[in-house]
Amino acid sequence: MQVTQATKGSYTGGNTLVALGSNATSQHGTPRETVEKAVAALNAGPVHVVATSRFYLTPFIPVGQGADVVNAVALVETALPPEALLAHLHAVEARFDRERGTRWGDRTLDLDIVAMGDLVLPDAATVRRWMDLAPERQKREAPDRLILPHPRLQDRAFVLVPAADIAPDWAHPLTGQTIRNMRDALPGDEVAAVRVLEERP
Numbered sequence: 439m440q441v442t443q444a445t446k447g448s449y450t451g452g453n454t455l456v457a458l459g460s461n462a463t464s465q466h467g468t469p470r471e472t473v474e475k476a477v478a479a480l481n482a483g484p485v486h487v488v489a490t491s492r493f494y495l496t497p498f499i500p501v502g503q504g505a506d507v508v509n510a511v512a513l514v515e516t517a518l519p520p521e522a523l524l525a526h527l528h529a530v531e532a533r534f535d536r537e538r539g540t541r542w543g544d545r546t547l548d549l550d551i552v553a554m555g556d557l558v559l560p561d562a563a564t565v566r567r568w569m570d571l572a573p574e575r576q577k578r579e580a581p582d583r584l585i586l587p588h589p590r591l592q593d594r595a596f597v598l599v600p601a602a603d604i605a606p607d608w609a610h611p612l613t614g615q616t617i618r619n620m621r622d623a624l625p626g627d628e629v630a631a632v633r634v635l636e637e638r639p
Contacts, residue, residue: 454514455552455605456480456527457588457597461498461507464535464546469508470635472534476547477512479530485523489513491600493635499596504544508635511552511600520554524584527551552588552597556611559586565612587611592620599632 458476460469467475470493481487491511498504516523527549534547558565560583568581568589581589587610591597598621601608606618621629 453608454516454523454554455601455608456512456514457548457550457552457601458510458512459496459507459548459550459596460534460546461505462544462546466534469505469546472547473508473510476530476534476549477510479533480512480514480549484518484526485514485516487512487514489604491603494596494600494632495635496596496632507596509596509600509632511597511604513604520551520557520559520584520586523554524551550588550597551584551586552591552601553608553610554586556609557586558611559584562612565589569612592623595621595624595628595632598624599629 458473460472460476462469464472466472473493477487477490489512494509496507496509498507518526531547531549536545536547565585565587568585569592571579571589576590588597592610592613592615598617601617602621607616609616610620615623
């Protein structure tokens with residue numbers, strides 16, 4: 439499914455990609471059950487889920503510091519502005535027992551805004567600075583505000599592989615690279631490590 443882009447630098451609703459992940463049991467069940475129910479929870483109120491990727495199992499990053507993660511990406515429509523959408527996603531996480539504390543740790547549910555149309559937030563220079571941050575600094579530093587598109591998008595097979603199921607032709611507003619381009623540019627072993635989960639019987 440191709441995502442129709444909004445006017446550059448603005449967001450007028452729709453065409454938002456949200457990444458979902460879980461590697462810890464919540465009151466709603468196993469990580470897979472949690473992600474399934476989180477998709478349903480997203481498809482309510484001010485957010486409408488248009489399409490959802492297949493579910494994947496991915497090694498935890500940093501490797502060895504947590505259980506494998508169930509990942510998916512949803513294409514949603516919403517009239518919420520970015521900060522309001524982020525607050526809404528945090529409220530959904532809280533309903534699934536998410537506790538914000540350790541940055542690199544197990545979590546019942548993680549919801550991240552990957553992109554909203556071709557909106558660049560807060561500005562191109564800030565997004566590029568975070569995109570270019572050295573790996574060792576990535577482990578120590580985190581933005582204190584919402585950055586869009588997500589500055590680590592181009593590096594994350596666990597986002598790009600599922601996103602390619604539903605929005606392969608979405609193009610990064612700063613680089614022009616599509617989801618498919620970015621996925622295919624990653625090392626083959628990183629892509630292969632994102633394994634599709636079998637469908638439920």
